Amino acid sequence: MKSEEQFLKLIDAHFPREGQAVTLGRGDDCAVLAGGEPFCVSSDLFLEDVHFRRDYFSAADIGYKALAVNISDIAAMGALPVAFNMDLMAPADLPDEFWDEFLHSMAMLARQNDMVLTGGDLCRADKLGVSITVFGVAKGGGRFLTRGNCAKGDVLFTVGDLGMARAGFMALESLKDKAREAFPAAVNAHLRPKPKVLIGTLLKAAGAKGLMDVSDGLARDLPRFLGPDLGADIALKAEQLNGNVVAFALAMGVDPVEEAILGGEDYALLGCANFMDMPRIETVPGVTVIGAVTDKPGLVVNGEPFDAAGFDHFEQ
Amino acid sequence: MKSEEQFLKLIDAHFPREGQAVTLGRGDDCAVLAGGEPFCVSSDLFLEDVHFRRDYFSAADIGYKALAVNISDIAAMGALPVAFNMDLMAPADLPDEFWDEFLHSMAMLARQNDMVLTGGDLCRADKLGVSITVFGVAKGGGRFLTRGNCAKGDVLFTVGDLGMARAGFMALESLKDKAREAFPAAVNAHLRPKPKVLIGTLLKAAGAKGLMDVSDGLARDLPRFLGPDLGADIALKAEQLNGNVVAFALAMGVDPVEEAILGGEDYALLGCANFMDMPRIETVPGVTVIGAVTDKPGLVVNGEPFDAAGFDHFEQ
Numbered sequence: 001m002k003s004e005e006q007f008l009k010l011i012d013a014h015f016p017r018e019g020q021a022v023t024l025g026r027g028d029d030c031a032v033l034a035g036g037e038p039f040c041v042s043s044d045l046f047l048e049d050v051h052f053r054r055d056y057f058s059a060a061d062i063g064y065k066a067l068a069v070n071i072s073d074i075a076a077m078g079a080l081p082v083a084f085n086m087d088l089m090a091p092a093d094l095p096d097e098f099w100d101e102f103l104h105s106m107a108m109l110a111r112q113n114d115m116v117l118t119g120g121d122l123c124r125a126d127k128l129g130v131s132i133t134v135f136g137v138a139k140g141g142g143r144f145l146t147r148g149n150c151a152k153g154d155v156l157f158t159v160g161d162l163g164m165a166r167a168g169f170m171a172l173e174s175l176k177d178k179a180r181e182a183f184p185a186a187v188n189a190h191l192r193p194k195p196k197v198l199i200g201t202l203l204k205a206a207g208a209k210g211l212m213d214v215s216d217g218l219a220r221d222l223p224r225f226l227g228p229d230l231g232a233d234i235a236l237k238a239e240q241l242n243g244n245v246v247a248f249a250l251a252m253g254v255d256p257v258e259e260a261i262l263g264g265e266d267y268a269l270l271g272c273a274n275f276m277d278m279p280r281i282e283t284v285p286g287v288t289v290i291g292a293v294t295d296k297p298g299l300v301v302n303g304e305p306f307d308a309a310g311f312d313h314f315e316q
Numbered sequence: 317m318k319s320e321e322q323f324l325k326l327i328d329a330h331f332p333r334e335g336q337a338v339t340l341g342r343g344d345d346c347a348v349l350a351g352g353e354p355f356c357v358s359s360d361l362f363l364e365d366v367h368f369r370r371d372y373f374s375a376a377d378i379g380y381k382a383l384a385v386n387i388s389d390i391a392a393m394g395a396l397p398v399a400f401n402m403d404l405m406a407p408a409d410l411p412d413e414f415w416d417e418f419l420h421s422m423a424m425l426a427r428q429n430d431m432v433l434t435g436g437d438l439c440r441a442d443k444l445g446v447s448i449t450v451f452g453v454a455k456g457g458g459r460f461l462t463r464g465n466c467a468k469g470d471v472l473f474t475v476g477d478l479g480m481a482r483a484g485f486m487a488l489e490s491l492k493d494k495a496r497e498a499f500p501a502a503v504n505a506h507l508r509p510k511p512k513v514l515i516g517t518l519l520k521a522a523g524a525k526g527l528m529d530v531s532d533g534l535a536r537d538l539p540r541f542l543g544p545d546l547g548a549d550i551a552l553k554a555e556q557l558n559g560n561v562v563a564f565a566l567a568m569g570v571d572p573v574e575e576a577i578l579g580g581e582d583y584a585l586l587g588c589a590n591f592m593d594m595p596r597i598e599t600v601p602g603v604t605v606i607g608a609v610t611d612k613p614g615l616v617v618n619g620e621p622f623d624a625a626g627f628d629h630f631e632q
Contacts, residue, residue: 024356024460024462027463028393028462028464029389029392029393029528030356030390030392030393030395030460031357031358032357032393032460033355033356033357034354035352035355035458036351036352038339038349038350039348039355040340040347040349041348041401041434041451042346042435043402043403043449045403045405045438045447047439050439050440050441074345074346077344079346085359085449086359087359087403089361119357119359120359122361123363123366124366125363125445126443129405131437131447133359133401144346144348146344147343147344212345
């Protein structure tokens with residue numbers, strides 16, 4: 001892609017400018033989002049050699065996941081994504097086909113979620129990087145599912161396979177392309193995490209008190225979800241985990257349950273609800289009860305205190 | 317800064333979470349911006365060795381300018397900034413003092429504009445980089461000053477010294493620290509461009525038809541402002557330019573008017589208005605009439621066709 005104009009034309013070929021929540025599309029100093037309902041906003045970085053490697057992420061995987069991890073934050077509010085801005089750091093050595101695949105894949109995911117690309121910036125850089133800011137609305141009442149709403153005795157549940165993305169990541173790092181045959185579901189969980197937008201809205205309707213996107217691993221994210229005065233008593237057996245997580249943990253000689261609780265980047269949803277509401281919550285596809293909220297800060301897993309740092313993109 | 321937690325604490329020390337337009341502050345999966353008025357949004361990258369160099373930008377300059385260039389997009393809509401998200405790419409080798417100065421300087425500018433930091437992401441990277449998405453509202457009526465509203469015969473005007481930031485940038489690149497003594501105003505224009513929020517709202521009230529942020533130079537931005545069917549007849553004399561621009565151009569043996577029209581990163585405002593409204597427009601401080609809109613696409617400067625590409629961060 002030689003010039004900015006060419007790149008912008010390619011973006012226009014993939015992403016429409018118009019959409020329900022957008023009063024003025026991209027191309028001016030700003031885009032304008034329609035007034036009325038409150039917007040929820042979130043920003044995430046997706047950087048080469050930090051969040052992904054180009055040797056096993058295809059262009060389509062990168063374009064997909066850069067947007068998917070952002071949509072996941074909207075899903076975790078029980079909200080619907082409507083638009084996003086993208087700041088793109090583009091190395092000069094990538095061929096036009098790369099960008100076509102990258103944008104096509106991202107555009108497919110945007111279209112599936114009725115999202116409009118409302119602006120951004122474009123720059124040369126040594127490594128590929130994407131910074132996306134995503135906008136969502138809480139249809140029907142305006143309630144957002146925030147953190148910190150749990151009380152002692154509430155039930156904790158997750159939707160999404162814990163530890164899968166970590167197993168996929170570690171398998172790809174150690175086995176490269178062979179990982180795809182050996183642990184296909186785990187590899188797919190790392191390359192193509194599915195944002196759970198519909199699940200989030202269903203959980204909201206079913207009476208979930210709070211919801212959170214587990215992106216840094218349960219061990220790190222659960223205390224953020226509960227706040228400083230509460231803890232959790234988790235009961236999680238290897239039999240409840242995806243077979244790929246167990247198989248990979250056994251191959252590595254580590255404990256699958258510990259791996260599942262440490263595992264980052266699953267983009268699973270973590271929620272809490274009153275015991276009385278669980279029958280309705282459990283009608284939502286994929287809900288797994290993992291434990292209960294206690295008034296003792298800290299994590300107890302299968303009866304033992306659990307102490308681990310989880311996953312930190314910053315400290316790596 | 318050793319851990320993400322420490323960095324987030326430093327951010328919390330500098331940036332309040334609460335603000336008028338913010339229903340839920342940062343710290344959850346998303347922040348929530350209050351419903352009601354439409355929001356205008358814009359994103360800009362500010363990257364080391366593309367937009368700034370660390371050898372002559374201080375930490376405070378970088379923190380300031382990363383936010384200032386974003387606010388400028390809101391000003392160019394005739395709107396008021398209310399909040400922003402920041403994705404930060406942070407090299408591991410910068411000392412704590414660097415971050416303290418960087419955040420302090422950014423926070424000062426945010427406070428001056430009543431802006432809340434509503435979220436973001438934090439990551440290690442080889443080079444320092446900032447991706448900011450900024451949110452604004454059009455107080456009083458909701459009109460945003462967009463591009464493409466000019467008609468033949470409209471008057472074109474600017475607010476802000478054209479060519480100053482380019483002169484400052486080139487002086488810093490060639491003379492390093494000596495540039496600060498020789499061309500202080502131009503250097504300051506490059507390091508610390510002033511977003512013109514108040515000017516933007518005054519121009520809106522005075523009847524400007526359209527407004528735009530000149531970030532890539534007038535030669536490149538004017539056609540974007542006018543659209544494909546219009547052109548401009550510009551009359552610009554060296555005497556109208558800032559003395560630093562003229563002095564630097566003479567020192568380099570180039571034409572000061574040409575430099576002013578090519579000059580990128582000035583974050584000047586470019587506007588158009590009906591001839592009848594100019595008396596009111598000219599009461600706004602800093603307004604300089606630069607020409608008129610014609611129905612012949614292309615730029616004519618002082619009677620001669622002007623053909624130049626301006627400034628492109630992507631092609632560099």
